[in-house]
Amino acid sequence: MIVLRSPLSHRSRTVVLSRAVTVAEGIFAPGHLGELTRQIPFELVDDVLERTRTTQRRLRLLPSRVGVYFTLALALFPMLGHARVCDKLVAGLDGLSLRRPSEKALRDVRRRLGPAPIKLLFDTLAGPVARPNVPGVRYRRWRTVAFDGCSSTKAPDRPRAVAWLGKIKHRFGQEGYPMLRIVALCETGTRSLLGAVFGPVDVSENAYAEQLLPLLDDGMLLLNDRGFDADDFIAKAAATGAQLLVRLKGRRTPARQACLPDGTYLTRINGVALRIIDAHISVTTAKGLQIGGDYRLATTLTDHRRYPAHELIALYHERWEIESAFYSLRHTLLQGLVLRSQDAYGIEQEIWAQLTLYQALRRAMAEAVESVPGTDPDRAAFTIALETARDQVVTADGILPTTLESTPGRIARAVLTNLLPPRRPRISPRRVKCPISRYAAPPAQRLIDGAAPITNITITVLPASTLHPDGRRDRTLQLMRTDPHRPWTAREIAAGLGLTHHRGLTAELSRWVKENMISRTAPGTYALTHEWTHPDQPTATVQAELTGQSAP
Secondary structure (H helix, E strand, C coil), rough: CEEEECCHHHHHHHEEEEECCCCHHHCCCCCEEEEEHHCCHHHHHHHHHHHCCCCCCCCCCCCHHHHHHHHHHHHHCCCCCCCHCCCCCCCCHHHCCCCCCCCCHHHHHHHHCCCHHHHHHHHHHCCCCCCCCCCCCCEECCEEEEEEEEEEEEECCHHHHHHHHHHCCECCCCCCCCCCEEEEEEEEECCCEEEEEEECCCHHHHHHCCCHHHCCCCEEEEEHHHCCHHHHHHHHHHHHHCCEECCCCCCCCCCCCCCCCCCEEECCCCCCCCEEEEEEEEEEECCCCCEEEEEEEEHHHHHCCCCCHHHHHHHHHHHHHHHHHHHHHHHHHHHCCCCCCCCHHHHHHHHHHHHHHHHHHHHHHHHHHHHCCCCCCHHHHHHHHHHHHHHHHHHHHCCCCCCCCCCCCHHHHHHHHCCCCCCEEEEEECCCCCCCCCCCCCHHHCCCCCCCCEEEEEEEEECCCHHCCCCHHHHHHHHHHHHCCCCHHHHHHHCCCCCCCCHHHHHHHHHHHHHCEEEEEEECCECCCCEEECCCCHHHHHHHHCCCCCCC
């Protein structure tokens, strides 16, 4: 309601604004997150508490539901202490005369809840959030997702935190803070999280990522960096039914099963049929600086006619969206601060709260973008959504949906009003902020001062025959394919390759047996496996993909 007052001068006129605030009744009133409560409603929190058996046994000043929202609010205001965050939750509730809990009571409610209900809350909210028709979310019929890890989250330098996480040791000493590694599976189109795990940094990213593989399905296309090119990981990821587009390390040279007309070639890694794409990417900046690099991609999309190499190379750039997701989580939301919890129990709860809050913000941003058809989710600003959500917590506004369901909330209106311009091609060096050596950055990166606009991008597919000549492995496979259905002795293979003796060849043959290219039929005798029998007679699945038909 607006009331106008008309004093003597029109320049001194004032306006009185009054508004209605709808919150939970009684001691449950501080349990809210402003408009973000629509993403994490009361019913969901109560169900999570019931399933984790953390509902209060008797009503106190801080019920369990209020404790959950307070824990999430701590992630929303990482720069404030417990009491100041509690003040934020009750700032818009002056008329209720609520008692102010002590800091000890606030710490006790966190301890009473533990990490279990917050983790279940994240698992409930996690998942793809974009509809299939949203731009930039899919390639053909597959939703693009990516794995990556972040190891820059710092825990307090306290004995209980160090006992769990340890400290990274360098030749000049050790890190000042114990570090935490977070590995997530991200929807690249919206940067929402499908799942996440975390723990000490001495565990590899691959080990953490394997825990998230069950989240993949046959409707996804996984874009992976070179850190996830291990043979076992590729096989396990392919077994989920998802398609793969993985960058391989430059020193890896898979065996060639068959060369394709576009310069790519077929191979098999740990039993998975893959297509290898070697390419050189060169970019020219607005200042005339040229920077290039070689990429070796492996994909399960083996049909070179249906899935052109240039198209897949350009698609791989979407993998970098997960880097922006970690930037929003680590720097925009947490502001690069050290975690507030000082033991493993509290650290787990705090990280799950950050992930839950991040996912709730991404869901709100996706709903805002989808309300305007054709809008790319890349144009939604995470900082705008975050700051608007913080404002709504202080004013306790928009906690429950209005009667007009089609009316967007304040977060959606703020996001749509402040849409970023369409994405421009730019290049920015990846630099270590605190390198041990002042000469750690490569010379090519030091030439770029911040982000630079790109005026031209050149993608050149490098044919396998010109990139690297046939090695002993490829020549051995070609020799055995001349008579693929009979066993070959090591002496015969050595003679066919022009070697004077076969002693040095035996170790290589044993290694190729482990890679399932050949099999040992008798001592010193080898034969091609079924998949590598002949390049013109691939397996039924590969043959179907080459002809563009469905596999039987």
